[in-house]
Amino acid sequence: MRKAFLSLLVLASTQGCQQKTVFHQATSSPEELQTHTEVFKKRIEKVGDNIYVAIGYGLANSILIEGKDSTIIVDCMESMEAGEEVKRTFDSICSKPVKAIIYTHFHTDHTSGAKALAGNTQPDVFAQELLPHYLDQTAAVVRYITEKRAYRMFGVYLEKDALVNCGIGPELHIHEGSELGVLRPTVTFRDSLDVTVAGIHLKMYHAPGETPDQLMVWLPETKTLLCGDNLYKAFPNLYTIRGTGYRDVNLWKNSLDKMRYLHPEVIVPSHTEVIRGAETAYKILTDYRDAIQFVHDQTVRGMNKGLTPDELAETVILPEHLQQNEWLKEFYGKTKWSVRTVFDGYMGFFDGNPTALLPLGKNERAKKLEQLAGGKSKLAEQIEQAMNNKEFQWALELTDNYLALYPDDKKVLEHRINSLIALGSAQSNPNARHYYLTCALELQGLKNEGLIKPTPDLVKDIPLSSIFNGMAAHLNPEKSIDVQQRVLFNFTDSKKQWMVEIRKGVAEVQPFKTGEPDITIHVKEVVWKELAAKIRKPLPTYLSGEVKVDGGQVAFLKFLKLFDLKED
DSSP states (O other), X not given: OHHHHHHHGGGSSSOOOOOOOOOOOOOOOOHHHHHHGGGGOOEEEEETTTEEEEESSSSSOEEEEEOSSSEEEEOOOSSHHHHHHHHHHHHHHOOOOEEEEEXXXXXXXXXXXXXXXXXXXXXXXXXXXXXHHHHHHHHHSSHHHXXXXXXXXXXXXXXXXXXXXXXXXXXXXXXXXEEOOOOOOSEEESSEEEEEETTEEEEEEEOOSSSTTOEEEEETTTTEEEEETSOOSSOOOSSOTTOOSOOOHHHHHHHHHHHHTTOOSEEEESSSOOEESHHHHHHHHHXXXXXXXXXXXXXXXXXXXXXXXXXXXXXXXXXXXXXXXXXXXSSSOOHHHHHHHHHHHHHOSOOSOGGGTSOOOHHHHHHHHHHHHTSHHHHHHHHHHHHHTTOHHHHHHHHHHHHHHOTTOHHHHHHHHHHHHHHHHHOSSHHHHHXXXXXXXXXXXXXXXXXXXXXXXXXXXXXXXXXXXXXXXTBOHHHXXXXXXXXEEEETTTOOEEEEEEETTEEEEESSOOSOOSEEEEEOHHHHHHHHTTSSOHHHHHHTTOXXXXXXXXXHHHHHTTBOOOOO
């Protein structure tokens, strides 16, 4: 029973920390990537009379707007640690209390240091109305895979010389034991909001792009635009390799047009550097939106000619004047990835080639390729030859197939690791670079798991829906295919009830009682959340009588074993 509750801790939207292990690699990096690091030189940049931008303190910028008797903070860094450092710096500039916090969107690097930056105040927290949904959505359903891929993409486990920079910031300031301190929004809006805060008149506009909940902040008196993540000094991440839903590139382009026709004299992005001068700002915004439209239009044009994503990725190339724009260098997004996401956004996974309708399984294809090569030894020889010829992508593809059949072959694993290091070292795109290099580390023994330490206040705000929707997504159909069972969670403090009904491989979760339960769990909501987030230790909690089970502990243990849950 106690072991079963340990298993369930995985279902919260935060997870416990793991010791960060740094692996050593011999890596080089392109000169242009090293030069790009200058963009993130740690500094406070003053904009006009009352705006201060913290650049280089973490992946994102945090922006301080000084008002008459208080301040406004726009975007709040990626962790409490990063937020506390920025807070100390802002306080040395202006000690006025924080009246309001504005999130430009839900991403961790813009929200997770909010409690640190708020300090002892209780500010209003402004956001577009979709933000709470997206803040909670990925927490319990696809958190494991997106977190793992994010750590790869941002190079969290890499040494400094391998990391270089993250393209839009020096690093993701997440380390072993990092804490998140998100404040939930208190004021939301749909399309626009015109307010005066701390004596500052500002307008917020919904500006979907990198995220559906993106907003921009306009200060009309000084013609200053805070553009969030819809513009930064790198090619836009129209698709992110850590994984995301479709980013509607047409909406992104339209949001940039909204910005252009405000004719800002100053633009303060939430990543990279400040843009000054109306003419410069207009030119950068125009080229940025033109690059997005070009990728969209030429992908659609090629689609209508019958080209596949692979063919489009090779043929859609930005015009020279856009390639040469320093705000469109591929230090974050890439044209090839963007083409693929546009195709997928319109057409889904199927590329139109009937070969892709029902392809061979991974192992079956590997066996066929082995036969084609002339057997196991011949396939291994081809990998060796590719490595000798420095054809590292081909070697990587061959090792995919070989290792599907012989996963413990140390020599081929070594070739795969060296291919990944070689490909990563050659990349000036940090996302691709870090992904290659971190995957190499994983093959060398790195356990790429959670580093984040949840705080009690953060856990308290986790919606129960995130926890229970996560349960449904973790049901093991092989274990539950013959099971029909109802389990009721009765939360004694909030008086809420959630029922989980198992029906032959499917878990229906509802925030109400759907029938007579086979098992009933009585527990306070806050206790259950703290157990799930590993803040509380299960044994003393149960011994204290804070969790009670009607229907038998053994039955509940069997229920928990129906789910694919990690254990400590």
